[in-house]
Amino acid sequence: MSLKIENNLIVGAEVELSPNSSERYDDIELVVIHCISLPEGEYNNNYPKDLFLNRLDFSIHPSFETLENLKVSSHLLINRDGTLLQFVPFDRCAWHAGQSIFEGREDCNKFSIGIELEGTVKESYTDKQYLVLSDIINLLKSKYPIKKIVAHSEIAAGRKDDPGPYFNWEKIND
Ligand SMILES: [Zn+2]
Structure with missing residues (x-):
């Protein structure tokens, strides 16, 4: 797969812009890998996307109640089947890292790109996800001064x- 970026968006990604973003003033030096599934361990639904777009119905599941006042987003979400969604253009900060620190610098949202994988910490990710993720990481490295790919x-x-x-780091280090 050969991916490209136009207007700070990955061409071919399903784009739904999240209001949960802010202006970026710093260089992009970090890629942060996350996982999400709502409810945890349940896949093939739109709940993570709805959360990032502030339109999740919190009454659907008891576990959603803790999410009610969250304003979060990621740049990208890679579903189990490899489909790719983008919520925030790369030239803006997504709200994915929360309170965070990298090499002494706080607030990693300012200088990172956040990528969510549909999944949980209790289960392997899919080959399709790794294929898309490694292509994306190569693309981002070619475009921005990325220093490191880190886990949340x-x-x-x-x-x-x-x-x-x-999460198998060997599959994205090539
Ligand atoms: Zn995370």
Whole structure:
């Protein structure tokens, strides 16, 4: 697959712009890998997308109640079947990292791109997800001064554990 970026969006991604974003002033130096599924472990629904677009119906599942006042987003979401969604253009900050620190710098949203994989920390990711993710990472590295690809758990230690022990780093290091 050969991907390209036009107007800070990946060509071919399903684009739905989230209001949860802010202006970016810093260079993009980091890619942060996350996972999400709502409810946890349930796939093939639009709930993560709805969450990022502030239109999730919190009454659908008891576990959604804790999400009610969250304003979050990611740049990208890669579903189990490899389909790709983009919520925030790369020249803006998505709200994915929360309280975070990388090499002494706080608020990693300012200088990172956030990628969510549909999944949980308790289960492997799909080959289709790795194929899309590795292509995206190569593309981003060619476009921005990326220093490192990190787990959310690395920059928000003690608070976050995604993408978890089943995420295979070897599949994105080529
Ligand atoms: Zn995360």
